[in-house]
Amino acid sequence: MTPLSYAWLIPLLPALAFAINILCGYRLGKRAAWLSVALLALSTLLAVALLIQVRQAAPVWDNAGLVRMAEVEGRVAALQGELTELRRLGAEAAVIQPLARELATLEAELPTLAAAVLEREAAPGFPFVSELAWLSIGGQEGIPFGLLLDPLAALLVLMVALVSLLIHLFSIGYMEGEARFPTFFAYLSLFSAAMLAMVMSRNLFHILLFWELMGVMSYLLIGFYYRKIAAQQAMKKAFLVTKLADLGLLIGLFWLYRHFGTLDLVRLSELAPSLLAGASGVATAIGLLLFVGAMGKSAQFPLHVWLLDAMEGPTPVSAMIHAATMVAAGVYLIARATPILVMGEALPVIAWVGGLTALLAALLALAFTDVKKILAWSTASQLGLMFLGLGVFGWAAAVFHLVTHAFFKALLFLGSGSMIHGSGTQDIFEMDRLKRAMPATRATFIIGALSLIGVVPFAGFWSKDKILLALKDALGTGYGYELLLVLAYLAVFLTALYTTRLYLIAFEQPSRPSPWRAAAWHQGALAELNMSAKEVEHDKRLSHSHPHPPHESGWQMLTPLWLLAVGATVLGLLGSPLLGNPLQTFVYYGAKPYLAPLSKQWLGFVLGTAVALAGITVAWLLYGSQQLSLRAPEPLTRLLQKRLYLDQLYYRLLADPATRLAQPLAWFDLKVLERGVKGVANSISLLARLLTLWQSGYVRLYALSILLGTVALVLLLAILGVNA
């Protein structure tokens, strides 16, 4: 049985849950949630089967062989560079000779190595693809619909299904007693279904389709508390910003279609090397356009502005958006577009944007006191790291980090949900020594935090290290990657700093007034949204957030936390060199998996750990023992709290002119069009009222009318001269 026979069920089951819950969820009541969970659990089981089958069919790469090949390739490249340099300088033959000989032997060795790297051939029919005609008119190809089940898809399907399942489970406890409980689960299920369908689609057009479906679901979920004005604004903002970015993606896809005549991923990767050879400008442009779409979806600077406001949604939604779906879509798209990207020059841009986002978002995370907002910045930062990895050919590393991040970020978000649920506030300064009341939440949160910081042996450590390793390999290619490496390490340091700060203030310390007055900040943010004081009051009543003595959450909320904690702990080992990089060799798909020998990685391990520990230590000194006190200069904190004034900038640049343009249009619409249309309608009804006078019911009047009509007709014919 090939996976194709059941794989289509994986997205369909949650979609079914959506259909049932949206149609008769209110009759099901609380069972609606269990229905969603059950169907998604079934999907998860199928996803496990899918991963196993793909694993069995996939070619097996020999880890040692790949490492050796990477080494030889690196040496060959170095030798070639050295030789050109020496020849240019006109060095003596005695110097050149041995190097040239070594180069020749190594180059001769490469084909044998490449042949030996493949431990087991791919099974026939791998990767599993299916194709159904769709929109095919008059024998044309149209846009065939199909599944593409390769290692990347299988891995992400399982990741998405599993994390979504746990988030669903968590939501049962978290959303208990909410008015629109079944609707929430319906939305959540369709959200997962869209993401699952997206990672399995083989056609970029369908990827776009499900991508947009996710956009809609995030819109609905962010605005779940739609009576809160801040939530209304946030949902609109998220939708508009991602839609703006999607415009880039759409243009990129049109261009791709024009150039290739197909959007099929399988065919694209076959055609890309030949069709884009010598057209690196086109490849760059397409790559950048696709990246614009990914920037919007994955919240990369400067299109990250929606991410923070998206926190207005219920916490499980934040976990969903930030871990399993939505933001992962952008990374997935870029990973899928790699065959096109490598033909152009877009990759360094991706790397730089990713690196800058990683640093800026980590910096911004320090300026916030809302636990969810800190984590939101952290997501943007981690996604930046992933794009950085993708930009420097660290394809497998980025995918690896995507998977581990999904687990530890879901853990942290659900943990924050538990904290908010237990303490009744989102401000970490208002949380009163949560460690006493919430031991389980605390333990799992620490695991998530350590994974995020990147401490051995938690998952985040291994994947983050792989990305940095890929970056180190790309040094010297002339895109200023040396500086980028420094920025990346700075981002790692800041990550440790803000994560530890979050933990210490929320769990270890008594509540105290927030230094930046959370309420004031809140009102400031609302003032930005042009809300009146009355609306602010209304919002406060709706969010019913008033701190109360903390209590631990129930088992429905704690079980997912513990399961995710297990994932966040052991998952990294899948990609660690200690076990022979099984994850990277599995998703190895023509791209270099970055399997530097262990001996070369020690430095990276030590450096990464040292930076992370330094971050933790500084955070401890600043916020724990408070031996160190650092007051950031007022302009800086203001700049960070105002999110670099980007929102205001966009408002001035886009919203203001749009409003000014819209006002005369609205006037025209109301005064001219509206009146014109109404005038036509009114005159017709007036005419009709005149005509009803004629319908008097007097037979003789009718007879006279007939007579007069006949006479008029005869006269008319006589005048016009029409005769028989």
Add this chain to the structure above:
Amino acid sequence: MLTLSHFLALAAVLFAIGLYGALTRRNLVAVLISVDIMLNAVLINLIAFARFTDNVQGDLLALFAVAIIAAKVAIGLSLFLNVFRHNGRATVEVLSRMKQ
């Protein structure tokens, strides 16, 4: 010597009489008779044209029309009978109230 014009003139006179009657009489039966006079004027036209152009189709059409007029009169009279039973009289004014 009778010509086509004579027949047409007769038909026109009959039509005018019928029309006057149909528009002025209050009694529904009288109206019906007036309408019949108008119809007969038309029939005279038909037959006259048929006679003077040697075309038998006009005669045929007139025969059909006579049959239909008979049916119409039957329906009309039964209708008026009902109007009379319902209202005690059968005048045009009664019919104008039917729209209420």
